[in-house]
Each structure stands twice: as structure tokens, then as C-alpha cells.
Amino acid sequence: MSLQPPHSLRTRLLWFLLAAISVTAVAQALIAYHTARAEADEIFDYHMQQTAMSLRSGLPVNGAATPAKESHDEENFDFVVQVWTAGGAPVFQSTRAALPQAAVLGFSDVRAHGTTYRVFSLQAHSQIIQVAQDMAARREMASTLALRTVGAIAVMAPLLMLIVWWVVSTSLAPVSRVRRQVSERQADDLTEVSEAGLPDEIRPLVHELNLLLKRVRQAFEAQKSFVADAAHELRSPLAALKLQAQGLERAADSATRAVAVRRLTAGIDRATRLVEQLLVLARQQANADTGGKPESVSLAEVARLSVADVAASAQARHIDLGLARAEEGQIMGHPDGLRILVRNLLDNAVKYTPTGGTIDVEVRRDPDALVLIVQDSGPGIPDEDRERVLDRFYRITGTQTTGSGLGLAIVRSIADLHGARLSLDRSARLGGLRVQVSFPSDR
Numbered sequence: 514m515s516l517q518p519p520h521s522l523r524t525r526l527l528w529f530l531l532a533a534i535s536v537t538a539v540a541q542a543l544i545a546y547h548t549a550r551a552e553a554d555e556i557f558d559y560h561m562q563q564t565a566m567s568l569r570s571g572l573p574v575n576g577a578a579t580p581a582k583e584s585h586d587e588e589n590f591d592f593v594v595q596v597w598t599a600g601g602a603p604v605f606q607s608t609r610a611a612l613p614q615a616a617v618l619g620f621s622d623v624r625a626h627g628t629t630y631r632v633f634s635l636q637a638h639s640q641i642i643q644v645a646q647d648m649a650a651r652r653e654m655a656s657t658l659a660l661r662t663v664g665a666i667a668v669m670a671p672l673l674m675l676i677v678w679w680v681v682s683t684s685l686a687p688v689s690r691v692r693r694q695v696s697e698r699q700a701d702d703l704t705e706v707s708e709a710g711l712p713d714e715i716r717p718l719v720h721e722l723n724l725l726l727k728r729v730r731q732a733f734e735a736q737k738s739f740v741a742d743a744a745h746e747l748r749s750p751l752a753a754l755k756l757q758a759q760g761l762e763r764a765a766d767s768a769t770r771a772v773a774v775r776r777l778t779a780g781i782d783r784a785t786r787l788v789e790q791l792l793v794l795a796r797q798q799a800n801a802d803t804g805g806k807p808e809s810v811s812l813a814e815v816a817r818l819s820v821a822d823v824a825a826s827a828q829a830r831h832i833d834l835g836l837a838r839a840e841e842g843q844i845m846g847h848p849d850g851l852r853i854l855v856r857n858l859l860d861n862a863v864k865y866t867p868t869g870g871t872i873d874v875e876v877r878r879d880p881d882a883l884v885l886i887v888q889d890s891g892p893g894i895p896d897e898d899r900e901r902v903l904d905r906f907y908r909i910t911g912t913q914t915t916g917s918g919l920g921l922a923i924v925r926s927i928a929d930l931h932g933a934r935l936s937l938d939r940s941a942r943l944g945g946l947r948v949q950v951s952f953p954s955d956r
Contacts, residue, residue, distance in 0.1 A: 523685050530677045538670035542663045549659035550652075557651055558620065558633070561644040564594065565635040593630070593645040604640060612645055622648070687711045691719055703730040754780045807931075810846050812883045812952065813839040813876045819855035820874055823863060831869050834859070838875040842883040844952040846931045854927040857920045858887040858948055865891040871943055883954050888940035888947040899937040924950075 593612055596605040612625050618634045623645065630645040687710055694706050705723040708716055757777040764770035820836050827834035844851075855874075862872045870890040877884045894902055903925045928935040933952045940947035 523681060526681050526685075527678060530681065531674050534670060534674055534677065538666055538673075542666045545662045545666060546659045549662045550655045553655035553658050554651070557646060557655075558631070561631070561633040561646060562635075565633050565642045565644045593643075595643050595645075597641040597643070598639060612643065684712065688715055691715070701733075703727075703733065751784065754784060807845045807847060809843045810848050810851060811841065812844055812851070812885060813841050815848065815851045816855055816874055816876050816885065819852055819859055822852075822856055823859040826860075827863050827872065830863065830866075832863060832866055833871045834863070835873060836875075837873045838877060840876055840878040840883075842876070842878050842954055844883055844931070844954060846952070850927045850930060854924050854950070855885065855887075857924050861920045862887055862889040862891065862946070865889070866945065867891065870945075873943065878954070879951070881954060882951045885950040885952070886947065888943050889945040890940075890943040891945035893939050893944070893946045894937060902937070903935070924948075 594605070594607040595603065595612060597603055612630060612632070613623060618636055621632050621634070623630045623632045629648045631648055631651060632643055632645040635642045635644075691706055691711070703726045705726060706719055708719050708723070711719055754777065757773060757780050761770060761773035761777055764773050816836055816839060820834060824834060859872065859874070866872055866889045872887070872889045875884075875886040877886065902921050925935055928950055931952060933950050936949045936951075938947045938949070939945075
């Protein structure tokens, strides 16, 4: 497969503009040349006519022609004037070599002395006046005048080409500047490209490029932060697993070994849960950065499925978990992400609600939103910690239950992806935590 040559906007503009100027200059030169020659012919005819008319008053007739005086330029017949009587007798001749009498009054072409003459004949009283001009001399003078007209075009066309080349090169200079800015960057340089001095046709493209660089920069920063936090959080459970394995190795009897095995198993479960939540958080951040295509989702159906997922763990602790209200409505979103959001809220509620407690889930339709509410009869969250618990790996001081501090961080990440408002408050009815997520309603 043959490779196409690089497509340069500058080269294409210059090629078409310079070609257009060249074609236009040639056409204009040809038109000017022929127009100038035609106008010169009209001027020469006018002068011949005026010369003949100036002799209409007549010349004296004495029976013999009055020839022009002897001169060294006698052989020059470029311009000839002669006068005849009505009977054909010569009255005046500007040269010794007379032209044949023209029988046609007005303009005519006469062949004489090896060339062609343009003759104008005029009858005045009893005389015939003839004024003649050599056509070769006329053409030479007309061509000289026409070439002088074309000469200006020949000088201006290259000048105009230089001006066009300068204007095109200057106008496209900002594009070259942007290209240099991008080509000279390092791989980790995602700062914005300067939009100063860009033409209106190029500025939107550079603006969109800057928006793309901003999104990529945010994704890189989120990835770096996530990797740093994950490395920090994984260090403790891995160190604990190592200690528990060493304790199992040093166990002297079966009872001690059984305790060490239970501790090691619990540590493995905690590490597994942490890794799972890290993977979920990474996936949701990737969705937020790449902007996957959303679809219409029933929030009530997502709530029913999530309640079914958590029902077994709630029943094991004798917690009354139920979907108290489920008004139908559609939102634009990602089904998997929404199910993770609701399940994380329910997992947190089950974890912190005491045995025999209550957890209620509601999906309520407001005029311009669908609202998901999860409230429990647990200890709740102090006012000063409600904002911080949404951060990754933050856990409330003195909490007895185990956890990684990622549940609500994942909820906030998914809520932000869907443009939802997340708020934490105390449940007035159950006394524990009340979480409300308001989604923009599709219909």
C-alpha cells in the first residue's frame, strides 16, 4: 500500500492562491494587451480622421500636384497625406510615391509599396482628401503601448505572490507555535497549551485539546493518589498477616494453633475485602475519568436487587432490613455502579447497626429528582466526622468494627459520576445514620 504524501494546509493554500494569481495575471495581461491594441487603433483612426477634416477647406488647384519637399526620409511612408480633384488630378502629396486612389470614402485598407496602408478618404467640395498610415508601423506602436500596459501587471503579479506568501505564513504561524509547544513537551507535562494570539478557527481546537489535557491530568493525579493510598493501606494488613503466620508457626499446641488459624483467616478476609474495595474504587474512578456511556436505569429495581444481596448478612444478625418505599422512576446512569453504591450503603448499615436493629431503604420521587434514602438504628456519625468519612481510608476514632474506610468513599465517587447530591444526617425516626442520595430524574 502506497503512503500518501503529508497534507500541509500551508502548502495547499499557497499552491491554490499562487496558481489563481498566475492564471488571473495571464488572463488580465492578455485582455489588457488586446484592449490596449484596440484602443490604440481607435486613437490612430481618430487622428487620421481629424487630419483629413482639417484639410476640408481645400487647397489651391494650379493643374499640378504639389509634392513634399526633398528630404532624406523620403523612403519613410509611415504616414501619407494626398489630395485629388474630383477629376482625378493630384493637388497635394506628402511623399513623391503616391498611393493609389481609394474609390471608397471612409476607412479602407490599401496594398502599396510592399505593405498595407490604413486609408481614410474624405470628399470636401471638389477635392478628395486621403490620409494613410502604414499598418506595420501602426501595429508596432500599438504593441509598444500594449506591452507597457502589460508590464505593470507583470511587475505586480510577483509582488502580489510575495504578499500572499507572507500573509499565509504569518497567519499560520500560531499553528506552528502550538505544534512546537506540544512536540517539545515531556511525557508527563500535561499543562495547558497557550491560546494567546490564536485565530478564531484554531482556538476552539486548542481549547478542546486543553480540556482533554485537563481530564488526562486529573486521571493521572487520581491514579497517583490512589496508588499511594493503596500502598499505604495495604502495608498494615500485610504486616498483620505476616505476624499471624509467624504466630501460627510458633503455636505449641492445637488450641493455640486453632486461635492462630482463626486470626490468620480473619486477617485474610480483611485483606481480601480491602483489595476488593480498592478494585471497585479504581473501576469507578476509571469510569468517571473516561466517561462511559450511561443508560436509563430504574432506581427502584436497583434498590430491590441490592436489598436482596445484603439480606443474608442482615438476617444473620437479626437485623430488620426492608424496602419501605419504592416509587418507580428512571435515571441516566451505570447499572453496575449504582448497584455498588446501594450495596455499600447497606453493607455499612449492617456492619454498624447492633443486633436486632432496623435498616430501612426508600426510593422517593421528588419534582425534579429521584431520592435514595438509607437509614439505620446504629450509633450514627458525629457531626464533625460526617464530611471526613467520605474521604478514602478515613475511619472514626474508637470504632470497634473492622473496615478499610473505603465504603463511603466509593459511594461518593459513584454519586459524583452520576451528578447526584450525597448528604449524611441523623435519622429522626431510627436514631442512627441517614444517608440521602438525590439523582437527577430522567422521567
